[in-house]
Amino acid sequence: MRWIARGITPIALIVLAFGLMWMPNTILAQDMATGVAGEAVEVVDAVADAVVGEPQQPEAQTAPATPIDATFMINNLWIMIAGMLVFIMHLGFATLETGLTRAKNTVNILFKNSMIVCIGILTYALIGFNLMYPGFGDTSLNLIPGWLDLSAIPGFITVDAKDLATQMGPDYNPGYTWYTDFFFQAMFAATCCTIVSGAVAERVKLSSFLIFATLFVSIAYPITGSWKWGTGWLDALGFYDFAGSTIVHSVGGWAALVMVILLGPRLGKYNADGSSNAIPGHSLTLAAIGVFLLWFGWFGFNGGSVLSADPGLVSLVLVTTSLAAAAGGVAAALVSWFAASKPDLSMALNGILAGLVGITAGADQMAIWESVVIGGIAGVLVYFAVIAFDRVLKIDDPVGATSVHLVCGIWGTLAVGIFGAKAGMAQFGYQLAGVAAMGAFTVAFTLVVGLALKATLGLRVSDEEQIEGLDLGEHDMAAYPDYQQTTIKSYQLREA
């Protein structure tokens, strides 16, 4: 009976989703298998037969029937590679979050992060992609034009009336095919959930979190995203967010903030007198690996957001991204060196991420020196944000997701109104509007879902489970059974 209470809801939900995904499509799918995919496959065969099997038989070469435009191929190739780079960010998040939390919760964190990617991709195919980029389908579902457009939902990704041929070539978009578009955007989508995952780590109930994550990635993120990237009302207003300082990062940060408040701090985090204990993560090596991988993936996150392989723009974006990250890292390291007399690696790493988040909204708008300034300020901001959240606001965020993604996401979005080609009071206003609107929606959504979960399944594991670790409580597993763990530490002194 116990697992029913714990497990049935997420399972039911996911099974339902799978069902929804297939049922309306099975009939259409039959056509597709012989139609849509069949067409694709004919092309495949033409190319593949010519190319695959006979590398040693030059005489067999036949060029693909219709020569595809080289520029289109390059653009498409870059966006696909960018999508892969964004994918590797999920490994970055997984190692970062694992490293910054305790060994006894490792299995739980890895499970959450693996599942978020899987669920994110599946639900984005099922509903998110079409919800975020509307414009087709039943206009009667265009409930509040520009604000809430459900018209694309009924059509699953490949089963609408659109001719696949047009989706696969430059007629769909000068930059990439429909599949490439989905691939790149789906990898983005899961990112915002992962941000929440880190903030709620070490005490959230697995089943509740997975339900929240599924709803967040399939509904909330696409709706706010569509306001700008789906050419919605914020886009019309003039709001600018190049690669998602707000659409991805501050949105994820807001959700993280609300969930953290609903959840409460980890056991032993705050003392009776209100003072705060540090609860160090179990491997700064893993954390550093995560930050390097995130930086690496960010080349695709920002560079791919050019949505073409335009040499000037993409290379500019790579340079501004790198300089902002570097400036953020150095700034946070120096601030911690000054403020605490010794340089703090965890802060330097956060500073790099802060710089990356900060430049994301305007990576294509900034000159070199501006990217350094934006990144540097983000690095300083993140230092004080971590301390403010931790000690003043008593927000217990084990990995600093709110400081990095929320605070620096807002900063980066506003910076587009301060620096770069778009700088100006009006633009600053648009940016503020975008931050506020998306923030408000996300906070409201998260509050509703979070409170509903709290009232039903519960959000928080028991205190016993927290002490024992979520790996045992939620998974009956241990991540590192061969190493002797040590429980004799300092902060136990204060846990009393």
Place this chain on the structure above:
Amino acid sequence: MRWIARGITPIALIVLAFGLMWMPNTILAQDMATGVAGEAVEVVDAVADAVVGEPQQPEAQTAPATPIDATFMINNLWIMIAGMLVFIMHLGFATLETGLTRAKNTVNILFKNSMIVCIGILTYALIGFNLMYPGFGDTSLNLIPGWLDLSAIPGFITVDAKDLATQMGPDYNPGYTWYTDFFFQAMFAATCCTIVSGAVAERVKLSSFLIFATLFVSIAYPITGSWKWGTGWLDALGFYDFAGSTIVHSVGGWAALVMVILLGPRLGKYNADGSSNAIPGHSLTLAAIGVFLLWFGWFGFNGGSVLSADPGLVSLVLVTTSLAAAAGGVAAALVSWFAASKPDLSMALNGILAGLVGITAGADQMAIWESVVIGGIAGVLVYFAVIAFDRVLKIDDPVGATSVHLVCGIWGTLAVGIFGAKAGMAQFGYQLAGVAAMGAFTVAFTLVVGLALKATLGLRVSDEEQIEGLDLGEHDMAAYPDYQQTTIKSYQLREA
């Protein structure tokens, strides 16, 4: 004297191989250095002088003499990048296998995995590549046409009569140069050996394993591979295996299965009453890192198997690959959640790999929903396969290689006859024929080599060495000398 018994055979073999590789070629090589490579280098110089040294001197630019077709450049670039991605899969395998085994065998596993890559690339250059893609050379060595064609072996990769110029441009192949072809295929080749490496971990004798791996990657894999990808008899028959569900994965899985049976289970794995003990790996974090890296690399494994940068096809393959992986992960997680009341991370990770292996044979043939179904079924299959191998068949496979690569490799290959554009009874028959033929050959080959090794060097380390760990036994090293290992665990209870 002891190392002679242990070490001399692999060394002799490898030295012999190196000798063979160089001796017949040294004379020809002289020509090459000034001829073949010389030609290459002239082009290099033309480009490099124009490009490298003088980024600040635009006036010095001279375009390469012969402008190369842009489409060819793009195709070639993608296949090169895909090869790099396949390379990183070896890191994925290394971390996955390391994570799923005990800390005391870590050095051994890392050594095996590093050496497999090195040996795989070297022997593939020496013999494998030409054996797999025959069609040139001495037709008298075409022993059984379509089945066993050794004609290409005498010519080492760069020293045959072929004109390099034709090998470097679209005349060789519309997709890539000869070097690119070799690079991509060589990275593939080592993969099948790595599958065996995981299954035999924690008790196989290093020297015997390295001999087996060398023979397997340089002889067995290219022969079965050539039946399809070398345009052999299975290709003629109609067998379809897009990126190697069978040619790479089930072949590796069969070899793993035979070796595991020859080797026997690890000490303490099975009790007197036949019941099975779990022997947990030492780091689920490493295992998760491995799975993410494998997924990342699979974009190149499947995406590169299009053998061109065709926008529609490659992006379709990336999407089907991702959705199958996601479905496999979710399915395995849910099954374990239902079956064992708590979700099992090791199973969820296996499920992701299962989905990837499953979609590999038909990644270019499936519609979105079909890739979800194939991946989902693979995720369920892998769960029950792990349990069946472990508890019913008493096959001790520490990393689940047989479940993931053999079972799901077969499933994926057959799925091409059930789903997608090629679905049909006839195709299903061809798929079955391919699976059976390659399986039979691989089992026979592995049995012969395995039994020969067992009778001579021995396959298995001593029980003392197993208890102490192969790191000390085979390498006199410890992987983690700074951490206190813990030996006080549960399953010792049952080892008695």
Place this chain on the structure above:
Amino acid sequence: MRWIARGITPIALIVLAFGLMWMPNTILAQDMATGVAGEAVEVVDAVADAVVGEPQQPEAQTAPATPIDATFMINNLWIMIAGMLVFIMHLGFATLETGLTRAKNTVNILFKNSMIVCIGILTYALIGFNLMYPGFGDTSLNLIPGWLDLSAIPGFITVDAKDLATQMGPDYNPGYTWYTDFFFQAMFAATCCTIVSGAVAERVKLSSFLIFATLFVSIAYPITGSWKWGTGWLDALGFYDFAGSTIVHSVGGWAALVMVILLGPRLGKYNADGSSNAIPGHSLTLAAIGVFLLWFGWFGFNGGSVLSADPGLVSLVLVTTSLAAAAGGVAAALVSWFAASKPDLSMALNGILAGLVGITAGADQMAIWESVVIGGIAGVLVYFAVIAFDRVLKIDDPVGATSVHLVCGIWGTLAVGIFGAKAGMAQFGYQLAGVAAMGAFTVAFTLVVGLALKATLGLRVSDEEQIEGLDLGEHDMAAYPDYQQTTIKSYQLREA
């Protein structure tokens, strides 16, 4: 007061650098924001508006105003990706160095490696890039033509008179934009510093090291680099170094050697009788991860040094690079197997790196068999070099940086005179000249800076801090607080 002695100097230096970087540019920058960047942004907008927001609105597509040459786009794309691959080498170095040192110094090593990347990119933008590739600017600063040309320093990367438009298209260079050029070269620059970082690990004072690293990467590396890649006197002479066996690796190796000698060995490394103790690193898994990532990144390091996506050349380079790495790994493994009766993983890993360093100077000049020979010899060399440095010369280099980068860097550079299309006595002489000239400059520079630091801040932490670990001494942090460390080891026996 204590932190002043420790921390103020590097801070002052970096703050100064930041100041220098911004001050002269702020006024110009205003123009830039509306001018240079503004222009860039107009193009961005044109493309982005057409592409980003409206994936579902095919009618909105407007191709970029000026269609960009496809070949240029491909070349540029490859160099950008190669830059990303070089970036990931920094993660490779970080994990390799962390793995090969003790757990108590992990935070310090990760901090150094993170900061080197950040500082390297920032200073390379500030001064290094222009110092390395001179040719513009105030000719009065061309102090010793071809030897020391400071003319480019006054102009920070984006603020000179050059028209951005020409920098962003094929007019700047047939291979890539100015930003791409900077991105790729900046990622290279930090590499040489990282080499030093590993060699001085576990006893160097953080502040002193950071000052040294900043000066080295911003001054010394660009000066020697400009002699060849900046079309300086060594280039004119005929010296050839394709991707930096000398310009990056042996230069880094010389600096490492000098610093190690100035620093002295770690406590407990050498006994009173002159014999040497092994001080094992804390995770061979991390070391192996590092080597795989470095190999992966080397595809960009060498492959990108073609400076175009030329299919024949880049694929040739990928193949020679892989075969040299493989041969180095196998050779070092076999030598250690023969010499010590059991195969040594740490040596096999070093052998892979040795092969990579060895092939770097002539990766585009060698035939397949030559790359195998060069890599194999490098693998043998590195084995004996490690032992010679450690036991004969009493150079305490925890990660073997001098053996890998200095010895094999020299070997690889000289190999261009022995093998490949350029082989010949004259070329051998040029190579020797290049090695000697860059070595002499680097040794002199490092001696001056190193002695100055030794006399002022000091180079070495106190013995107490060494025993306690630099993580506590320099950072007040512990990398792995959840694991019980073990201090009961063998070599303590000899520390007495």
Place this chain on the structure above:
Amino acid sequence: MHMIEAVIKPAALGSLKKRLAELGILGMTALECKGYGKQRGHTERYRGARMDVGFVPKILLKIAVKSDDLDKTIEAITEAACTGKVGDGKLFVYELSRVIRVRTGEKDNDAL
């Protein structure tokens, strides 16, 4: 002089240390250990298999006290470590014949 060896739950260490400090006992040595007793271990899972983990992580605390302090120390430990749940642990007390402080060579009660 007596040595008290207390096997306690890891979570009790903080309060226990505080409590002992109040008593003026400022020296102790702690070791990671694993206990087996009435408190049953848990079940772990791995790749579909279950396994019973008999041992539970505990801390073994060694506190040498003057014989006069023995009773009050025992009392303090018992109170601070007691949650009333199975697995709270045990105290083992034995006599010490000598105590020496390495640094000064002080002996017995002077060394405590």
Place this chain on the structure above:
Amino acid sequence: MHMIEAVIKPAALGSLKKRLAELGILGMTALECKGYGKQRGHTERYRGARMDVGFVPKILLKIAVKSDDLDKTIEAITEAACTGKVGDGKLFVYELSRVIRVRTGEKDNDAL
């Protein structure tokens, strides 16, 4: 009451625990330790250098027993842990002056 401290080979823990359970002894505390004795350590290698590792991983098992149970417990441990090879380990026995169960405050024999 006596405390038996047994230094044993890690591989012997399983059978030993089972054997003690048969005797009705269900409480014990285990610690990771490293032993130095007649069983010589091994040689390790690292980057071409050799080093002698003197200490061998062992388990230190602490079992408090009623004095009546002492002999049979010792016998049981000796049998279960003995492989006849150097390094099988040693048993050290000392008297306990007190035993207290934290949870209940039970004392001495009642606490065992």
Place this chain on the structure above:
Amino acid sequence: MHMIEAVIKPAALGSLKKRLAELGILGMTALECKGYGKQRGHTERYRGARMDVGFVPKILLKIAVKSDDLDKTIEAITEAACTGKVGDGKLFVYELSRVIRVRTGEKDNDAL
């Protein structure tokens, strides 16, 4: 027979082992432990927060000796482990009632 339990600084283990070997004492058992005493722990930092780490890593060395060897062993340990700085550690000595060598069943002094 006596058991000497020495809490020492990790860095002292090497010289101590050498010194004991000179005395002919070749058996010992070492455990990782963490000590709390006059030697104050250090302050650690993590993400901007400070925390006091009270426990300092030490080694707990157990050496069983024949009673005749007790004095000279104590002396040797004290000398070898003494650096004169706070935290050098302490020796605790107690009587053993029995010693058994598992492999041979030898008892008491014969087992040492």
